[in-house]
Amino acid sequence: MSVRDHTQKIDLVETMKELWAQMGSLMATIVFMYTIFERFFPPHLREKLQAYTQKLTNHFNPYIQISFPEFSGERLKKSEAYTAIQTYLSANSSQRAKRLKAEVVNDSQTPLVLSMDDNEEITDEFHGIKLWWSANKVSNNPQRYNPFSYYGSSDEKRFYKLTFHKRHRDIVTMSYIKHVLDEGKDIEMRNRQLKLYTNNPSSGWYGYKQSKWSHIVFEHPATFETLAMDRRKKEDILKDLVKFKKGKDYYAKIGKAWKRGYLLYGPPGTGKSTMIAAIANFMNYDVYDLELTAVKDNTELRKLLIETPSKSITVIEDIDCSLDLTGQRKKKKEENEDEEQKDPMRRNEEESSKSSKVTLSGLLNFIDGIWSACGGERIIVFTTNYVEKLDPALIRRGRMDKHIEMSYCCYDAFKVLAKNYLDVESHHLFGAIGGLLEETDMSPADVAENLMPKSVDEDVEICLHKLIKALEEAKEEKARKKAEEEEEARLKEEKVKEESTQMEEKHKGKTGEDVKENGFH
Ligand SMILES: Nc1ncnc2c1ncn2[C@@H]1O[C@H](COP(=O)(O)OP(=O)(O)OP(=O)(O)O)[C@@H](O)[C@H]1O
Numbered sequence: 001m002s003v004r005d006h007t008q009k010i011d012l013v014e015t016m017k018e019l020w021a022q023m024g025s026l027m028a029t030i031v032f033m034y035t036i037f038e039r040f041f042p043p044h045l046r047e048k049l050q051a052y053t054q055k056l057t058n059h060f061n062p063y064i065q066i067s068f069p070e071f072s073g074e075r076l077k078k079s080e081a082y083t084a085i086q087t088y089l090s091a092n093s094s095q096r097a098k099r100l101k102a103e104v105v106n107d108s109q110t111p112l113v114l115s116m117d118d119n120e121e122i123t124d125e126f127h128g129i130k131l132w133w134s135a136n137k138v139s140n141n142p143q144r145y146n147p148f149s150y151y152g153s154s155d156e157k158r159f160y161k162l163t164f165h166k167r168h169r170d171i172v173t174m175s176y177i178k179h180v181l182d183e184g185k186d187i188e189m190r191n192r193q194l195k196l197y198t199n200n201p202s203s204g205w206y207g208y209k210q211s212k213w214s215h216i217v218f219e220h221p222a223t224f225e226t227l228a229m230d231r232r233k234k235e236d237i238l239k240d241l242v243k244f245k246k247g248k249d250y251y252a253k254i255g256k257a258w259k260r261g262y263l264l265y266g267p268p269g270t271g272k273s274t275m276i277a278a279i280a281n282f283m284n285y286d287v288y289d290l291e292l293t294a295v296k297d298n299t300e301l302r303k304l305l306i307e308t309p310s311k312s313i314t315v316i317e318d319i320d321c322s323l324d325l326t327g328q329r330k331k332k333k334e335e336n337e338d339e340e341q342k343d344p345m346r347r348n349e350e351e352s353s354k355s356s357k358v359t360l361s362g363l364l365n366f367i368d369g370i371w372s373a374c375g376g377e378r379i380i381v382f383t384t385n386y387v388e389k390l391d392p393a394l395i396r397r398g399r400m401d402k403h404i405e406m407s408y409c410c411y412d413a414f415k416v417l418a419k420n421y422l423d424v425e426s427h428h429l430f431g432a433i434g435g436l437l438e439e440t441d442m443s444p445a446d447v448a449e450n451l452m453p454k455s456v457d458e459d460v461e462i463c464l465h466k467l468i469k470a471l472e473e474a475k476e477e478k479a480r481k482k483a484e485e486e487e488e489a490r491l492k493e494e495k496v497k498e499e500s501t502q503m504e505e506k507h508k509g510k511t512g513e514d515v516k517e518n519g520f521h
């Protein structure tokens with residue numbers, strides 16, 4: 001190697017070293033500048049600077065970004081869109097995102113919800129279009145920025161950012177966002193815990209809690225599968241419910257409020273309340289159990305109903321008693337109770353219930369009126385044991401669109417109960433039971449009670465025999481009652497006959513005397 005070569009090599013190394021040193025100092029300057037920028041520039045200045053840089057880059061940037069803030073409006077309400085997007089992304093991204101956030105959500109059936117963590121980004125596809133979602137946060141309150149705080153500001157503002165190419169602008173704004181929000185809301189609805197609401201007496205409406213409705217988690221296990229009733233009737237109701245659920249456009253087209261009224265009627269223990277629970281589980285709707293006797297007047301009724309949301313079932317059980325159209329059940333109950341033994345609280349409640357001024361017309365106005373059009377997708381259910389005594393105005397079609405009779409246990413219903421309670425689908429005793437059911441009037445509640453094993457020793461055979469015995473007794477009882485009724489009717493008829501002959505004879509005697517007196521003899 002010549003001296004010249006050697007000198008050249010040293011020069012190159014020197015240059016490299018210099019370059020490296022310069023790069024090092026450049027890096028150090030960037031880091032330094034960034035630290036200064038991060039540490040000492042208050043967020044509002046940083047935001048301004050970012051805005052200018054943004055403007056500059058936007059000019060060349062072919063991508064569009066849309067932000068969805070967590071809180072919106074003047075009162076900073078949690079944005080429904082943000083929640084829906086969060087649910088959508090959680091459902092679609094939990095496998096794809098690398099950093100996830102686990103949150104415990106009270107109102108959900110799956111209490112631990114995984115969603116993408118802050119500053120995480122995932123991609124989504126819609127009709128072949130690629131889109132990017134990122135979860136972001138910024139400081140919400142620059143005034144409270146503390147440059148020396150290790151944790152930064154506590155007022156953080158979260159938002160989701162959607163990025164896509166500008167040539168897909170129309171499809172994203174017109175279809176994709178709607179798709180995300182709809183699907184997110186749908187998942188929310190499916191995952192949420194159903195609730196059972198009951199109305200509070202108006203005396204507590206403006207107190208500490210200020211709520212008209214109290215709720216508990218609704219965990220009734222009834223489903224249409226376990227509901228014992230005629231198979232075809234059940235299928236018919238299911239079809240009706242499905243049609244209603246999918247009927248948004250149809251109702252809009254015919255200009256009718258998106259609501260449906262069901263009247264469930266039948267003797268006690270035939271499954272009216274169970275049916276309501278099955279409907280709630282099937283439709284995934286909350287239940288608003290309206291106790292009319294606790295509502296003072298129509299104004300209160302209005303206030304209560306206004307607060308029921310869409311996708312809910314408003315239930316008025318024993319409508320005949322609540323509106324005092326017949327009052328039979330209440331009277332019966334009242335007769336049985338010893339007035340003296342009632343505690344004062346109870347007596348007070350009953351007294352106030354007697355002064356309830358809710359009227360039939362008030363209720364009807366509401367069912368038909370503006371309320372039914374608020375939000376749509378509402379079901380209203382009335383139940384009664386005495387359908388024949390209800391005011392026809394209350395149950396006419398259009399108001400109560402579907403009248404469902406819950407009747408005594410038939411063979412189809414028994415088979416469902418046998419499957420529920422004993423886990424059997426066929427048995428040699430089924431034939432005998434089917435025959436007996438036709439001859440008796442036993443409610444599904446009574447059949448279920450007989451089928452239920454009372455101890456570990458009671459097997460299927462024993463339980464079915466127990467039911468047969470109960471059915472035979474019921475049959476005898478029915479025959480005895482029928483004979484008694486016939487005897488009573490016969491006696492009544494005889495009495496009427498006797499009375500009419502007596503009347504006739506009396507009449508004859510009287511005319512005879514008249515003739516004598518008048519001397520026509
Ligand atoms: N059709 C049915 N299918 C399944 N179980 C039923 C049925 N009918 C009654 N049962 C059983 O009987 C119990 C009482 O039934 P439910 O409360 O639904 O009757 P109801 O018709 O509402 O009576 P009431 O008129 O007294 O309010 C239920 O908890 C359920 O276990």
Ligand SMILES: [Mg+2]
Pocket residue numbers: 272273274317383
């Ligand atoms: Mg009931």
